[in-house]
Amino acid sequence: MNSFQGNPTQRTTIQLLQSHSLTTLVQQEIARLIETGELSAGDKLNEWSVAERLGVSRGPVREAFRALAETGLLRMEKNRGVFVRQVSIKEAEEIYEVRAALDQLVGRRLAEIIRPEQLKELRVIVNGMEKAAAKQDVDAYYPLNLRFHDTLVQFTGNSKLLTTYRRIVNELNLYRRDALAGEKGNLLVSTREHKKIVDAIASGDPDRASRALHDHVAAGRERMHRAHGIREPVQITRARKKST
């Protein structure tokens, strides 16, 4: 429950590259903190604290908040504050549906245009996942899984598809990170599906590849449901106690 409020001690002075504005740097940094789980859903982000911690003023921080709110990672409540977005199971459902449609497109396209060295690259990732799955190492598996799917979309060469895909997957991860923790049993199943996807793409059959991707996403949705059924309906609550 890192609330980013106290502890303005450490100043992670971020390196500022010539080409990026402070706002951009702050934006990337916050996004990273969310992706890595250092900030989790529901956490409150205090303008001044974030500014202090990153060694900048509040201006760039506000702008970064605005941008991240637009991408769906943050939620801004007027005169109240900004929070790491909470994704309800209903929203997660919706996202899964959209993602399935996008991934079908990915499969169809890739079956047509994939190149041998790209297939090889995919198989390398899948091998890594297989190893992680064998060791039940969720922490190793999770980022590989993200990279696998992101790589697939990259290989389509459609940059608009890529940004669209990344946006919704980012939001989905806000939900999945919570839900995924407990279930190690599915890693092997999921890996098998990934292999199937690569094979389907390699076969050059657009319909088959499309179906493989769709089924994988649908299965992921099912896994989410089961995981959700197990977990308590803990939902937001967000007890706010303020230290000074």
Place this chain on the structure above:
Amino acid sequence: MNSFQGNPTQRTTIQLLQSHSLTTLVQQEIARLIETGELSAGDKLNEWSVAERLGVSRGPVREAFRALAETGLLRMEKNRGVFVRQVSIKEAEEIYEVRAALDQLVGRRLAEIIRPEQLKELRVIVNGMEKAAAKQDVDAYYPLNLRFHDTLVQFTGNSKLLTTYRRIVNELNLYRRDALAGEKGNLLVSTREHKKIVDAIASGDPDRASRALHDHVAAGRERMHRAHGIREPVQITRARKKST
């Protein structure tokens, strides 16, 4: 070529509702100006001029710029300024491909869940388009077309799909507005396709509805190409000389 630079005379003091921040209002206003064509692709937006014209300070304007850059309507260049985004034909292609995938999903879902009164509402819109097409009235046809497709997506009840769809269609419109002007001949064709879509959805056959939407988008892409073929390859050029 409204560059929003001179003429800080008229102060369109925008009404500020309690619940919306100034930034949000500015954001909506700029988006409106782009949608209505009062700002067109490539125009430069000057922070101070926009602030002056809307009667606010530069802070909210900068934040609105950030948000709109994130949605794809604006492009920010560090230390140079923000511009209404130019969409190349290549990007338009990419967007059409993504849109086709989303619209297929829309068709499939709607065929399953559409209600009679919703079908009626769609037919009302199509009737309006038919009248506009008969009069070759592009200015009347264009917004109805947008509304038709937006309504379709709304009826799916999937709010994530809706925001995703709107985002990419907004970008597409940046391109289409230029390309669409000349070709009035296609209005009748397009209307026929819209009727077909409604009928397919009404039939309750997901595959048929999905196909109808897909074909419509594909046809739209073709129309874009033909329109582009006519116009000069004016492309951006924008010779950028970068000194260090």
Place this chain on the structure above:
DNA sequence: CCGTATTTGTCCGTATGTATG
């Protein structure tokens, strides 16, 4: 190539609204 004007990037102070006791 240099100096000036303009625009953007950043920072900080004050006002306003919200939560808390």
Place this chain on the structure above:
DNA sequence: ACATACATACGGACAAATACG
């Protein structure tokens, strides 16, 4: 219900970078 504390919303000023003559 009122007062107080605190966070955000907004505006304004300074610094830095770019464009232009």
